[in-house]
Amino acid sequence: MNALPGAIPARLAEVDAAGWRATGAAVRARGGRLLSLWAADRRDLGEGHVAFAAFAGAEGLLLLRLPLANRDAPSAPDLSDLFLPAVRLQRACTDLSGVAFEVARDPRPWLRHGAWPAGVHPLRRDFVARQSFAPVPDDYPFVSVAGEGVHEIPVGPVHAGIIEPGHFRFSVLGERVLRLEERLGYKHKGIEKRFETLAAAEAHRLAGRVSGDSTVAVAWAYAMALEAAWGVQLPARALWLRALLLERERIANHLGDLGMLGNDAGLAFGLAQFGRLKECWLQDNARLWCHRYLMDAIVPGGVGVDLATEQHADLHEAVTELEAEVLELRAVYDEHAGLQDRFRGCGQLSPDLALRLGLTGIAARASGQARDLRVDFPVLPWDVLGVRACTQTGGDVAARVALRFDEIAESLRLLRAVLDDLPEGDCRVPLPAPRAGLGLGWVEGWRGEVLVALETGADCRVRRCHPHDPSWQNWPALEHAVIGNIVPDFPLINKSFNLSYAGVDL
């Protein structure tokens, strides 16, 4: 087992098929989780296909590498009985890389709808990215629920709002949801293949557009992976400024969500008030970092824009103002009986179920899982800043609302700490000459933990890049959270998770 380069604790182990299963089982037995799973085609290097699995445990990341013997029809052992998120990750891997998973419980395609035929695998090295196929009939077999009075409500892919596309199939009895089945993949636009055409030093721009609302988190994870692969040491100031950007992104998204959640429960006042606060926050972003959502603010080697000392006072003031406003609005939300009536007990996920489903991020912390990378693996600057983990135990919409309020308060405290003690020095270092390497980036974004696995080629290009959004873990959990709730509460429950479609469709 080798330690991987970079600040985050990560190890790499090469295993055979038996070791793949055995390690998975051992990780699970010790309370670890499957983070992500993907494959790479290395036939052009005289090897075969390789399957990768990234696990999170108490010691950090464990990356398993499983070389697959069969060059034409590679297969790997199934992990979905050990880790629920493996089901969709494996299906996606089969669609894109053509790696079959032995005794997989669900053989249906996931990311392949009708855009390319079965047996064609876009992430194979010999697949030409710029080609198109005649549409294939797309007849997806949803699981049907039978019984007297049961009927289905199909929703999407185009939804009735300003939302991303996806399909939800509800099986209902009267107003109660018996079962929800999600079908995603509508936004698949070939991001992983696209990465392979880009220079590694420039592909952070694409990483920052995997899921627009998490641009800072994914761009940071990408930059972290590249810096690990190329052995780049960042100056402290760059890391502190990245933390500042990440917390600003967390606050902006939480403000937006709190407004939407109020609105979805019938309190338009909440949408207007939080919409106003978020807009002020975004305008500050635009003024100081030239982008309302901070896209491309993080670059490999540091940050693109430094923060002038004379801006500190303004930012301090904005933090103080926002803190007072949010406190006031929290009191309004808390004492509004109609709102709390909609929030409480709605879309509940018990801590026990959250653990079994492998939930991550805000959804996990609202179900009693004290898990936050900034706390569990406090690399610079989190170790100096001392992040306090926020948790709620209710597991319902009310808990996810309360957690967002808690996290805004904590992020504002962190912003103050960053502004008070921001180290002097460079905010960016030049990158060394490109070289072949492997690196991982792991960042606690506003939604949850983002992982980027990056392999650079000997030329300047990305050889393989796998960006993993926490929504992979949490989408299946949403299916559980709505069981037994009424259909009109689904938008509220869905919003309380606010998962990314773009981030998982890739």
Added chain:
Amino acid sequence: MYRLLRQIACTGIVTEPPPEPDEALREVRQRLTAAVLRGFRGALVIRHVDAGSCNGCELEIHAANNPVHNLEQLGIRMAASPRHADLLLVTGPVSRHMETALRRTYDAVPDPKLVVALGDCGCTGGIFGEGYASCGRVSSVIPVDVAVPGCPPTPVAILQGILTAIAAR
């Protein structure tokens, strides 16, 4: 309730004035008659379709509806059904998996209809380009009247794009 009312009273009106239309954004000549345009004034209904965006453009469409930009003050509102819409607001490069859904949504909008493509991806395919899973720009799938660049375009640019689409020439 007292706190809520006090908050409303203290906040006041934060809406800024709307921008002027920008003819540079126009892709094709105005296809609507002046009579229909007069009909639009005061009530334009928009249906948004995300055809494969990164969700950045959606954040800014939401922001166009916030109290500062206040789309609704112009008599413009977002509808849940394309059958109620005058204008389609399309984001993203069109993923091949959304191609059929986008065409069907376009067909469901009653004539005469307008289409505004939003963002660098909607204009050109953007950073995702064209490939096995992406059709690229919106106009490669449905006719587009106005294309608004930006990654994502700001709420002001979005308002400007919509106003350009409905402004009489």
